[in-house]
Amino acid sequence: MxxxxxxxxxxxxxxxxxxxxxxxxxxxxxxxxxxxxxxxxxxxxxxxxxxxxxxxxxxxxxxxxxxxxxxxxxxxxxxxxxxxxxxxxxxxxxxxxxxxxxxxxxxxxxxxxxALRLRLDRAEWCDRMAEGFADCWDLDAFAGALKNHLLHRVDVHGRTSRARTQLRREIAERHAAVRAAAQRWITIETRIDKACQQQGRCPTREEQRLVRRAFGEAEQYLRYLLELEHAHGKRSDHGRVRELRERCLAPAGAQRGSGA
Structure with missing residues (x-):
């Protein structure tokens, strides 16, 4: 036995x-x-x-x-x-x-x-982090804080100098795309608001569509930036990213509460 x-x-x-x-x-x-x-x-x-x-x-x-x-x-x-x-x-x-x-x-x-499940998990996480920004300035502020967060974590042990340079460049490029999209969003929204005030009317369906498209583009570019955090960051950093997001959302919520 x-x-x-x-x-x-x-x-x-x-x-x-x-x-x-x-x-x-x-x-x-x-x-x-x-x-x-x-x-x-x-x-x-x-x-x-x-x-x-x-x-x-x-x-x-x-x-x-x-x-x-x-x-x-x-x-x-x-x-x-x-x-x-x-x-x-x-x-x-x-x-x-x-x-x-x-x-x-x-x-x-x-x-x-x-592999499919991991891609879906990343997409769902990026969606959660990119949603909830009603103001382009809040979105832009979060993108800037996320960029600094990522740059501070580029120099990790085991990553080659070439990989670090490439990652820094990719972070800068994706952040620049977010800022450009947020700027287009506020430009279109400001122009439409000004025209509606001067003409004493509500935004047309076409104008609303333009604002929603600009808003969607800014959100999408923010998701691309968040993908770098999910790909290269540590799981423990997710709490820090959520904290940065809540900090950028807090001023807008405070302003809405005071205005009410």
Whole structure:
């Protein structure tokens, strides 16, 4: 009984135990700029599904292969299966790719769903952070605070000088796009308000459409800037971003309350 138990652990349990942490590390590396595996319950569930499925395949492959190939260490089977979630190049040998295809059977569908879920999580988070600005000045102030927040986090350990320069440039370009869109918004809105006051009328449907379009463009460019925070920032920074957003919304709310 003890011998059978030891054989089961060596051939089935050990590969799965080794595969699980290797798979998780490879998932984090694969989706490091795509999103956060712990960003939502659904993304976490899909990541765990990939981990469990890959570990199960490693255990099954080890249990079926080891009796016929005793020179293959169980640990190696688990490590190879876990590393299989990383995209492979076409230059690899066909035999190695075939082995990985067997060990990671079914992972492709789960990984595709996980990548889609991470993109949806990012879009939903950016939507929440970009909504609620009734005044272009508040939106512009938040964009400026977000830009400074991002720039202070560019110089991180492990990021190359070229990557830092490129990220700074991208932050500046996306922030400039937000400011330009916010300026167009206030210009159109001011021109229409002035015309309505002079002519003693309400805005026409076309004028309302122009204001809504300018407002939508400013929101969309703000989402592009927020995507950099979601891609390159830490999960702990989300609280800071929400704090910056509430701080920029507070003056407008205070003014509306005092005006009432």
């Amino acid at each position: 003890a011998v059978q138990q030891a054989s089961f652990i060596a051939e089935w349990a050990l590969p799965a135990m080794v595969c699980a942490p290797v798979t998780w590390v490879c998932l984090v590396f694969r989706f490091r700029e795509e999103g956060r595996l712990l960003g939502s319950p659904r993304s976490f569930g899909l990541a765990v599904a990939v981990l469990l499925w890959t570990s199960a395949m490693a255990a099954v492959a080890s249990g079926l292969v080891l009796p016929h190939a005793s020179d293959v260490p169980p640990v190696a089977v688990g490590a190879i299966a876990g590393s299989g979630v990383i995209p492979r190049g076409r230059s690899e040998q066909g035999g190695a790719r075939a082995v990985l295809a067997v060990l990671t059977l079914g992972d492709s569908l789960l990984l595709q769903q996980l």
